[in-house]
Amino acid sequence: MLNQKYEIFPNEEQRDILDCWLQYCRQTYNSALLDKERKYKRNKENFNRYDMQRQLTLDKMKYPFLKEIPSQPLQEVFGRLKKAFDNFFRKDAKYPKLKKYKDYSSMTFPQFGFNDKGNRMAMSFSENGKLYNTKLGEINILIHRPIVGTIKLLVIKRQGKRWYAIFCVERRALPSAIDTDNSIGIDVGLNKYAVLSNGKEYENPRFLRKKEKQLRKAQRKLSKKKKRSANYIKQVQRVRQLHQKVANQRRDFLHKLSYNLSKDYSVIAVENLNIRNMVKNRKLSKSISDAGWGMFGNMLAYKCEKNGGVLIKVEPKYTSQDCSSCGNRVTKTLSIRTHVCTKCGTILDRDYNASLNILQKALDEWLAAI
Template identity: 35%
Template sequence: MRKTYKFRIYPTKPQIRQMERSLEVCRHVYNRTLAERKQVYEETGKTLSKYTLNNLLPQWKADNPEYNEVFSQTLQEVQERVDLAFKHFFRRVKNGEKPGYPRFKGKGWYDSFTYPQMGFKLKDDHIYLSKIGDVYVKFHRQIEGNIKRVTVRRTSCTKWYVSLIIEPEDIPTPIVDLNKVIGIDVGLSSFLTMSDGDNVSNPRFFKAEEKELARVQRKLSQTVKGTTDRQKAIKVVQRVHERISNKRYDFAHQISRFLVDKYSFIAFEDLNIKNMIRDPQYSKSIADVSWNMLITATKYKAESAGKIVVLVNPYNTSQMCSKCGLIVKKTINNRIHKCDSCGLALDRDYNAAINILRLGLQSVGIKSVEARRL
């Protein structure tokens, strides 16, 4: 298992210029690699391997001296991205999905570069990056483990971040404490409802910023393309989007940290969010809650802490009575579960969370545990 630490970096103006040039060189190499693969396939019907393309880099550098401004392994990693894009393309074709053929990157559309093995080194509150120098880093937490990979990224608001891929030295053996197990039903009325009866309200970050976003987008639509006023208006819109994204990201990580610290076993539904988000009535709300971000953050935190996270089949978790097992049909507007067989009446999300916990425990060989409050 590998962990990712993300930190804000504060490069000097010369370093920013060099990083911007590095992104442009990487973009050119990406487009050239894509063009090379496309041309060879059209002419011969054969696919160039990543290693064959890596061997072309020395000649490309000789033809384009600016390529030498970027660390050699970083350019190889760019070609790896093209190779990965084609692998995903062929996988989607095989599965009958919308293929999405790899596209060329326009100016400004390449926003990160990677040091896959070397070319970096931590120095107190700085990180050394080959061809760039020592860049100041705001370390907000301690790094534990060996750094295997470093990625530098520029956001739409021209902030710079560094992501450190770490291989932890010790990973605890997972142990289930039956006094610390929880089932979680994610939703829209409540962000999540737990099998012990607690719930977390939906913060609705996008809805809170929707009027402000509409205001700045109206201003943007009134500007003339190609003017400095339009560029400024675009930046304002990007800042609002970034603020919403940051709030959502911070909230998901706070909740996931709370869950991992408190419980040894956590069960979620294995939701097909891609299909759910196609519903025009709820697509905006589902996108705003970012369930997948919460589940992903909880999974990797739990793994490094020796806790267990399982995903269960969501089929009938809301319809089944958690006490007697009878299927009680409900529409999405029925918020209360009422069972005519056993008389159980409680919030439908609470009922679903209890079922999720039961299914989660069964998936690891534990038959049952009393999860509801008496």
């Protein structure tokens, strides 16, 4: 496991929430430690992780505010306490002490991103490539270098006035022989959702745009209602439901697509979607969030791993510009949908040409790595 650290920029409200969660973790740590000592003093009882877990469930009933924080980082606290005792018994450390504010500056999210159990409080990347959590919303993150490998867990850390996201990633060694016949490059885009280097295409369902009309209408209606009135609250519900519906449909579509791809191909090459920097044009950004590319990349990553495949993410630079047959750079704006090479005469669909480049880049990268 390797750590990759990135600075994050929570706004004031998000900072308060994060600080508050750290406090809950610290309190949970301290009260578990006190419980453990008490039980031991009373009748040499061993108060272990599972007892602590049970106690936490009881505490949550007594103190509902403990439900505001995702349960994973809270449970992980007991792992930390166990480690502290293990170190003490191995004589590697002093006896565990109660933690003061300044001593407790990080919390661990043992699961990151999407999972089949649908953990809604998990941290993930939003479609805009920001750090996301249902309670916190989107947090700006500076990805100063790509995250290489599969993210196993995330630690959020406060250092002075700054905050950091530390990703623990697992890098699998690339296999020494690659099944090039069964490898595929995928270009995801706006016109079609995905174009494959074998010529297959998947249409863009554009759920959001279709629903957007309904949503806009619902939101307009909402703005006309008197705040806090019964009708207003009803309309808020409706807007929320519409949002939810779109999100669910999109997730379903992406789950199916990524599952089928990971089953059919042993090597999949995509652009590094999290750092794809195209969200400058506002109109465009709508369709991009619609398409949920970041989500798609994450799903592909874990499904490939599950099915024993390899996902290679390549730098998105020039994949749509370069000629896939001769390498000549043919600059074109987004509106130009066909690649016409002035040097070798190749004429291809823009996205198809890109998918061939993505595959080639991935194979080159792989050859350089072994």
